[in-house]
Amino acid sequence: MGSPLVRTLATAGTFSSSWQSATLRIIMPLPAYVPPQKMEVLFSREQLAERVHELGTQISADYAGQSIVLIGVLKGAAIFLSDLARSITVDNTFDFVAVSSYGRARVSSGQVKLIKDIDNPIEGKHVILVEDILDTGLTLSYLRQLMLQHKPASLKIATCLDKPDRRLVPIEADYVCFKIPNRFVVGYGMDFAERYRGVEDIRIYPETPAGH
Numbered sequence: 001m002g003s004p005l006v007r008t009l010a011t012a013g014t015f016s017s018s019w020q021s022a023t024l025r026i027i028m029p030l031p032a033y034v035p036p037q038k039m040e041v042l043f044s045r046e047q048l049a050e051r052v053h054e055l056g057t058q059i060s061a062d063y064a065g066q067s068i069v070l071i072g073v074l075k076g077a078a079i080f081l082s083d084l085a086r087s088i089t090v091d092n093t094f095d096f097v098a099v100s101s102y103g104r105a106r107v108s109s110g111q112v113k114l115i116k117d118i119d120n121p122i123e124g125k126h127v128i129l130v131e132d133i134l135d136t137g138l139t140l141s142y143l144r145q146l147m148l149q150h151k152p153a154s155l156k157i158a159t160c161l162d163k164p165d166r167r168l169v170p171i172e173a174d175y176v177c178f179k180i181p182n183r184f185v186v187g188y189g190m191d192f193a194e195r196y197r198g199v200e201d202i203r204i205y206p207e208t209p210a211g212h
């Protein structure tokens, strides 16, 4: 998700014409806390562990004898990456990027902005971008283009969840733990207003946040 307090909404026709092409940033109160126990479990801790391990085994086989760089997309992918990396048996290193939530699907512009770049060069290396959830595809399309400019030997995408029905741009992940319908989920690194990242299973948030 992104900033808890600042939501960015496309302007509606109720605003003056000079504002209509602009994007409004309005301050909204932090939503009421919903205890995770009250949310339906979509994937349990055990299901996640088993599937992530399968993905790690597959990646280890695909890259047998090679070294890989795992690039996690902060913050959502941090927990998935740490579990995935521990299931990968080939030589690997980590790096992280961060993008601003400004410009994701919930705004009209659809722009994504890099706020933290990779620390180490990836030219000539085998890279896997690791994301928590592939939704509209805007973030990973942007990051893929950006990473390709660094001329890696190869570039693949691993995502914990994939919501194919929400795609706005054509992009597929090479490694997917689970495909899910269009429901807003939290836990296992994924947040709503920065909450619930530490919830150990993936749960369905009872409402669909604006823009989803």
Ligand code: IMP
Binding pocket: 001, 076, 104, 105, 131, 132, 133, 134, 135, 136, 137, 138, 139, 140, 183, 184, 185, 186, 190, 191, 192
């Ligand atoms: P997109 O593919 O560019 O639309 O953005 C993917 C990002 O949107 C993810 O990395 C999440 O941060 C966020 N996101 C999309 N769907 C969900 C969800 O169901 N729960 C929590 N975050 C989500």
